[in-house]
Amino acid sequence: MTTNYKIAVAVVSTLIVGLALFGIFLLFQKQVKKPGPSEPLPAPSPASGFELPPLPVSPPAFGQLPQTGTDDAQNYGGISIETPTAGSLVTSPLQVKGQANTPQGSVSIVVKNGNQKVIGQGKASACFAKNPCPFSASVVFEAPETQTGTIEAYSPSPKNGSKEYLQIIRVNF
Secondary structure (H helix, E strand, O other), rough: HHHHHHHHHHHHHHHHHHHHHHHHHHHHHHHHOOOOOOOOOOOOOOOOOOOOOOOOOOOHHHHHHOOOOOOOHHHHEEEEEEEEOOOOOOOOOOOEEEEEEHHHHEEEEEEEEEOOOOEEEEEEEEOOOOEEEEEEEEEEEEEOOOOEEEEEEEEOOOOOOOOEEEEEEEOOO
C-alpha cells in the first residue's frame, strides 16, 4: 500500500502544481491584455526621468473644416488669408482679407520687413461660430527698408498673448 500511497501523493501534488501554474497563467493574461482589432495600442511611457513634450496642436486648413452642424465644428478655430497672396507686390495702405473663426472674435495683422521689424499693425473683427466668417483690415505701414517682408495674421491668446492660429504670408514691397 505504500506504493499506491506514493503514487496518489505524486498525482495529487502534480495536480496542485498544475492548477497553481494555470491560475498564475490566467492572472498574467488579465494583466497583459492584448489589444483587439478595434482597440488602439497603448501609448508608450517615457523612460524614467524623461518627460515627453506635448505635441503641438494646429487647426486643420479651412478646406478640411468639419461638416456644418457637427459637434466638432463648434470647437474649430483658424485664420485663412485670401488677399494678398504669397509673393504679391503690396503698398501702403494694405488691404488684408480672409476668413476667420477665433474664440476671441478678432484677428491681429502685423506687417514686417525682411529684417522682422514691425512696420505696420491692424486689427479686424472675426467670429467664433460653426463656420468661419470674412474679415477685412486696412493696414498702413511705413516705408520698408527691404524689398521683401511678411504679413502675419493671428488671434492673440487671452492667457499669455501668444499668437494663436498664426498665418504668415511672404510679400514684396
